[in-house]
Amino acid sequence: MNPEQLSNFRNKLLETTTFPTVYMFKFIVKSEHRLIALVENMFDEDAEIHIKESSSGKYTSITAKQVAMDVDSITNIYVKANEIPGIIFL
Numbered sequence: 001m002n003p004e005q006l007s008n009f010r011n012k013l014l015e016t017t018t019f020p021t022v023y024m025f026k027f028i029v030k031s032e033h034r035l036i037a038l039v040e041n042m043f044d045e046d047a048e049i050h051i052k053e054s055s056s057g058k059y060t061s062i063t064a065k066q067v068a069m070d071v072d073s074i075t076n077i078y079v080k081a082n083e084i085p086g087i088i089f090l
Contacts, residue, residue, distance in 0.1 A: 001078055001079075001082050001089065006075060006078065006079070009075065009078070010071055010075050013071045013074060013075075014071055017071070019068060019069060019070050019071070020067055020068060020069045020070075021067070021068055022065050022066070022067055022068070023065070023066060023067075023068040023074050024063060024064070024065050025043075025062075025063070025064045025065075025066070025077060025081075026061065026062070026063050026089070026090035027039055027061070027062045027081060027087055027088065027089060027090065028059050028060070028061050028062075028087070028088040028090065029059065029060055029062065029084065029086060029087050029088070030058065030059060030060070030086055031053055031054070031057055031058060031059055031060045035060075035084060035085070035086070035087075036051065036060055036062065038084050039062045039064075039081065039084065039087070040062070040064075042064075042077050042080045042081060043064050043066050043077070044066055044067075046066075046067075047064050047065065047066040048064065048065040048066075049062065049063070049064045050062070050063045050064075061090075
């Protein structure tokens with residue numbers, strides 16, 4: 001996510017979301033333990049995280065629901081996620 005995309009996303013969140021809120025994050029990574037762990041570690045320990053491997057076993061989808069107190073708590077996770085090699089945002 002480049003800075004312009006992040007800014008547009010942040011503005012859209014501010015227009016459409018009332019905080020605090022439970023926000024759902026969805027990511028796809030290659031089915032490597034290290035990549036899955038990197039995604040899991042972006043979230044608070046009280047986040048609800050669901051992991052599902054694709055039928056071929058090549059990719060893993062990770063869905064996390066976490067309480068977000070403000071827009072920055074959401075965008076900060078996407079900034080961290082952007083550093084994970086090959087991650088796909090949904």
